[in-house]
Amino acid sequence: MIFFQNIFSFLLNFVFNGVSSLFSIVIKSPISDISEKLGPNDLPYKIPIHPNLVHLTIGLFAIGIAFDIAGAFYPFEKRIFRFLAFPVTRVGFHDVGWYNVLAASFITFFTVATGFFEMLLAVPIPEVKSILGQNAISTMLWHAVGGVAILLVMISMTIWRGYQRFVFRKDFGRQVSWSYIFLGSVILVIMGLHGSLGAWLASDFGVHITADQLLVRGEDLNQIFQ
Secondary structure (H helix, E strand, C coil), X not given: CHHXXXXXXXXXXXXXXXHHHHHHHHCCCHXXXXXXXXXXXXXXXXXXXXXXXHHHXXXXXXXXXXXXXXXXXXXXXXXXHHHXXXXXXXXXXXXXXXXXXXXXXXXXXXXXXXXXXXXXXXXXXXXXXXXXXXXXXXXXXXXXXXXXXXXXXXXXXXXXXXXXXXXXXXXXXXXCCHHHHHHHHHHHHHHHHHHHHHHHHHHCCCCCCHHHHHHHCCCCXXXXXX
């Protein structure tokens, strides 16, 4: 019985490898069409776009939650603002919170899109493990799945925030519920932890890091950057 199982596994692997080789010959990868235009960081441009959009997304969302927190606690803060002669209002705090969360939700679409594009062009350093013991492929997959999940969560948070602003709490001084503030704070922590996966892709696996990629290829950085 074990003999037949080994024969079946061998035939299955043989057929799979044969089909894969056939498709690789017949169907040309679109990445090969732009390979000559890629720089030493394996991108058609010098600076990766995705990390910059990630920080913009986190910054906008963090500002939105922070200003909503300030608006929620405004009755305790207004004496301090009056003493400091700051012309701020509760509505003003919540306006900043709403528009920043809305902008973060919009930017996140481009953040995820550029992330997938740059992931397709990624050439990680082989035989390297992250601090969690993961290889580059599993780290990228978890980062991609987590990015899509965060996108869906941020869209849901924006819809919830808009519903509170324009429907449920439109006649209240405090535009947001305590549960929204709590969940928004938790999401910020999750975004920070999830961003660590992307940081490890760069620091541990050298993804789109020019110096790391050149060193792996055996280039002399002193001669290149002179």
